Amino acid sequence: MNQAQNFKHRKLIRPFIAAQDITPNSRLYLLKCIDTICRWYKDNQIEQPRRETILSYKFWLDTKQLSSFTKAMYIVVIAIFFCGQKSQIFIPILHG
Numbered sequence: 098m099n100q101a102q103n104f105k106h107r108k109l110i111r112p113f114i115a116a117q118d119i120t121p122n123s124r125l126y127l128l129k130c131i132d133t134i135c136r137w138y139k140d141n142q143i144e145q146p147r148r149e150t151i152l153s154y155k156f157w158l159d160t161k162q163l164s165s166f167t168k169a170m171y172i173v174v175i176a177i178f179f180c181g182q183k184s185q186i187f188i189p190i191l192h193g
Contacts, residue, residue, distance in 0.1 A: 106135045113178055130174035
């Protein structure tokens with residue numbers, strides 16, 4: 098992912114990360130998890146992720162030498178991020 102593309106997705110996720118009540122190190126971890134899937138989306142030319150996309154991403158994570166805990170955290174972060182995005186679409190008044 099080049100710097101311009103990296104900046105674009107980071108600009109979009111900045112409000113999500115800022116809204117989390119977590120430590121600075123956890124914020125960096127969230128960013129790493131989201132960067133990873135954004136890079137995977139780009140590499141696989143995915144523009145409209147669906148449930149099957151996330152399952153493919155999980156299978157891709159299985160090919161990496163990651164602990165079960167790390168793989169689970171990557172998936173959990175994505176679920177939290179997408180749930181947050183969905184709530185911003187459907188309930189914008191709660192988000193300012």
